[in-house]
Amino acid sequence: MNLDSTTSSRQNLPRDPLRLVRWIVIGHQSPRDAIFGMDMIGFASNHCNLRHTEEPVTVSDNICWVVDLEATLEDAPALAQKGLQGLVQQGIAESIPDSGGALSGADLYRPGPKAAAWSEYIADDLQLCGVELTAERTVFHTGSNSEQIRCPHCGSDHELDTLPWSEAVERWHSEADCTLMCRTCAHSAPIVDWTFIEFDWAFGNLGFGFNNWMIDARLAAELGNVLGHRTKVVYEHI
Incomplete structure (x- = not known):
């Protein structure tokens, strides 16, 4: 995975609280940014001494999942290590995890020295920031x-x-028939083919979960290239 040759389009998060709110509101209109923006408004309210008349906003955590849509359950552990190796070699993730440090309780690989170049924002000043693996x-x-x-x-x-x-x-989770019938056209399809609106889900045997770490879309695409499979990005709000 050659990540050094690609230039970054990331935005640095403003440290000034007023600029932070402006950064959240202007130009961030996608469903992903809606989730992320609300989390950062909470961050600003609680950590940047923003003055307002409303009740304090609770800081929330989020996970940006890159899900392998084609990995089999048997191949998932080896593919997880393959993907992690690529991240480590390019300095995006550390090689030694914090045991049980992820939001889920899994091992957490902290951001590496080159992580910022492949991210829109990293909350690397938080303890719960890094990538976890699920296979x-x-x-x-x-x-x-x-x-x-x-x-x-x-x-x-x-x-x-x-x-x-x-x-x-x-x-689907129990590997049974997971078809769902549409009441409009009367056709049936597996639940994995339906689209959740407006925040889509994914179903699979392998995921890379970037805790409190908003990765650039290029990194998700590179992970897919390394794995050799189709991937989907899911933004989980905790």
């Missing part, structure tokens, strides 16, 4: 941030409480 059958969700689900056949959007989507998720 097991996992539903990578966004927390409680999705409200609808979209049919892969006709494109119809459905409120989550109108379809038995959670049962399909449970069946």
Whole structure:
């Protein structure tokens, strides 16, 4: 993974509290940035002495997951080490993890000396910042941030409480038939093919979870190249 040859498009997080709020509000309109922006407003309110009339905002954690969509359960452990090795060799992650240091309780590999060049923001002053690995059958969700689900056949959007989507998720996790029928077109498709709106989920056996670390899209693409598989990025709000 040749990461040295690529120039960075990252933005440095302003340290001044007023500039920080301006950075959050202006130009950050995507679903990913909506989650991240609210987390950083909480950070600013609680750590930068921002004055306001509302109740203090609780600081939240987030994980940017790069999910391998094609890794088998048998191949996942070896692929996890392959991906980690690429990150370590290029100075993006440290080689020795903090045992149990991740938000999930897994081992956490702290950002390396070149991590900032491949990131939009790293909260590396926090203890819970780094990348964790998971190599097991996992539903990578966004927390409680999705409200609808979209049919892969006709494109119809459905409120989550109108379809038995959670049962399909449970069946996927137990390796059973996980198809879900659309009430609009009457076609069925596996839950993995449906799209959660507006914060999408992913289903897979391998994930790289960047704790409190907003990576650049180029890094996710490079991880996919190293793994040789399709990947999806999921933003989990804790």
